[in-house]
Amino acid sequence: MASGDLLTGCYSPPELRDRADRDALALVDQRRAQLFGENSPFALPAVTASFGREDRPQEEWTIREQILSGVIDEVGPLNVVTSLEIAAENSQEVQEQRxxxxxxxxxxxxxxxxxxxxxxxxGTGDVGGQLDGDGSSASTGFGASVTRVLGSGATILASVGSNLFRFISTGDGWDALSNVGVSVTQPLLRGSGRLITLEPLRQSERNLIYGVRSYERFRRTYAVDVASRVYRVLQARNQLYNERLNFDNLLLLSRRNDALAEAGQLSEIQADQARQDQLRSKNRLVTLQGNVDRQLDAFKVFLGLPLSVELDFEDGILESLGADSSFIDGLDQDVAVEFAIDHRLDVMTSFDRVQDATRREAITRDALRVGLTVSGAVNSTSPDGRPLSFQGGDANWSAAVDLDLPVDLLPARNAWRRAEINLVDTKRTYDRFLDNVSVTVRDALRRAKNSYQSFEIQRNAVYVANRRVEGTLLSQKAGLATTRDILESQEAQRQARDAETSARIDYTLALLDLWLELEILRVDENGVRVEAELAIELRERLAAAAFPNQAPTDAPTDAPTEAPAEVSND
Incomplete structure (x- = not known):
């Protein structure tokens, strides 16, 4: 054993850290498996676990560390799942939650x-004596004990010790003796019973459950946030792409009109109209390019990546977003609210905190009782020179009763009143929380339905805008349409395409938010998905509400079984 280990016990600090991580992470994995059937091991952020990049091999470096070290200079192809992985790896908020x-x-x-x-x-050891050297002596001792607190409140202490003593000046040998003892202390009134004694352990167990719920809820909320950021960046890029198409069309139209004007077949006014719209489109391109750059920079910061890195996004993400409304069309508000209250993790925790406050009130009320404690002890000391020779008849015993009368109870009284008021407030908070859940679920369902209607409208608007452009171009060839008609139709087409992309994203995010409010959204290594078992339960509840006199199988109702196509990696 190294000298440093002697100062810290049998284990070095890194070994103690590993043992602490092993015990704590095992508890987290156990609770996650019990609550959510989660089999992937929970882990601390790499920097927290090992204090820096230099302590880990390169294959364990984060993407940010690889970029800063010059290992890579581009990240991609990105989608919601890969973005979520990178953000979770580098995000300070995620690290704090973990x-x-x-x-x-x-x-x-x-x-x-x-x-x-x-x-x-x-162990102890000492020497002493007079300055002239007479009467010097030395002694050493060793002791060990074991303590156990029982659920009844009893404390059991067993101890064993050994001592050696000698007079150095006389040259005599060592005199040895040893002792053993057992003591028991049991409260009978105040502070007795499992409710009081085990409360710290009980609350700690529950706090871990609350922590697992909170972390899981955070993961789901964070996944929706990541999806929103990815889609908004892609929306900005899509707007830039649409404007470039519009600019190319305006450039062709401007060149055509200039040629016709030079040939005297078109007025200068119409040629200037096309040129003016072309310049306006070019100015929008500059503005939109700046917006894309700002969004990319903000997204890099959110992912925890250096601004110098290049991001490559997967193709077809926006086009793959689903547009099915069968689920929300058949979703009843009252059924949705009831389902959310039954399954929301934060609702469960809010209810459990009422139980915690109820126990705390009972515990502080117990502190107002009389304190009565009984104790007993048995101790035996060996004769000098015979450290292991114990005689039962020579053992000492003692028994005591400690009575603590409630003479001045002001601190305990105030603590109890605070606990009572806290209990009432916690109940109010829970009731208010249920009301807020009802409001947010209804609002999420309302927004999902409205956003789908907007998406349908904008999708039809794109169809009409495309037909209008085709019609004006044909009419121009026949001499029935002016340049202004073409410019207006192309501008309407650009606006319709932008609005359709925005509406598609809004609906997808509204649907994810609704699933989050219903607590049917799940996040795993494959991405964001809807839990199939909860989807089936929701479908059965909807069927029972719509057809109360029929079996659920007689009235099938559509419910989601997967997230939008791009969000899930399945």
Whole structure:
């Protein structure tokens, strides 16, 4: 064992860190598996786990670390899933959420230790005497103990010790003796019982459950946020693409009109109209290019990547977004609200906190009772020179009763009143939370339905705009349409395409938000999806509400079984 290890125990600091991580992460994995059937191991951010890039091999570096080290200079092809992976790897918010969950588990390991067998060992040694050298002596001792707190509140302590003593000046040998003892302390009134004694452990266990729920809810919300950012960047690029198409068309029209004007077949006014719209389109291109650059920079910062890196996006992401409304068309508001209240993780935690406040009120009320504690101890010391020779008849025993009368209860009284008021407030918070969930679910369903109607309108508008452009071009060839007719039709086409892309994205995000509000959205290594079992349950509830007198199988109702095509990697 190295000298540094002697100062820190049997394990070095890195070994102790690994043991702490092993115990805490195992608790997190166990809770995630119990609550969500999650089998992927939970891990701390790499920097938190090992304090820096230099401590890890290159294959374990984050993408940001690879970019800063010059290993790569481009990231892609990006979609929602890969963007989510990168953001989760580099995001400070994600790291903080992971660390908070880890700390909840770490706290639980200590609270479990507090209620387990606690071992202790120590040693002492001293020498002393007079300055003239007479009467000098030396002694050394060693002791070990084990403590256990029971659910009833009883504390059991068992100890064993050994001591050696000698007078150095006389040259005599060492005198040895040892002792063993057991003591038990049991509260009978105040502070007794499992409710009071095990509350720290119980609350720590529940806090870990709350942490797992909160982290899972965060992951789902964060996934929707990432999807929104990816789609908005692609929307900006799509607007730039549409404007470039519009500019190319205007450039062709301007050149054609200039040629016709030089030949005297078209007035200068119509030629200038095309040229003016071409300049306006060129100015929009500059503005839109700046908007794309700003969005890309903001997205890089969100992903935690250096601004110098190039981003490559997967083709066809926006075109692959689904546009099915069968689910929302048949979704009843009342059924949706009831389903959300039954499955929302934050609703479960809010309800459980009412139970926590109820227990705290009972515990503080218990502190108003009389304190009555009984204790007993048995101790035996060996004769000098015979450290292992214990005689049962020579053992000492003691018994005691400690009575604590409630004479001045002002601190306990105030603590109880605070707990009572906190309980009432926690109940109000829960009721208010249910109201807020009802509002947000209804609003999410309303926005999903409205955004789908807007998408349908804009999709039809694109169809009409395309037909209008084709018609004006044919009419111009026949001499029945002016340049202004062509310019107006092309501008309407550009606006319709931009509006259709925006409406498609709005509907997709509204649908994801609705699934998030219903708590049927899931995030795993394959991306964002809808949990099939919950989708089936929701379908059965809708069928039961629509056909109360029939079996659910007699009245099938469509429900989502997967996320929009690009969002899921399945």
């Amino acid at each position: 660390e908070q969950l880890y700390l909840s588990a770490l706290t639980l390991t200590q609270d479990r230790w507090n209620f387990g067998y606690r071992y202790n060992a120590d």
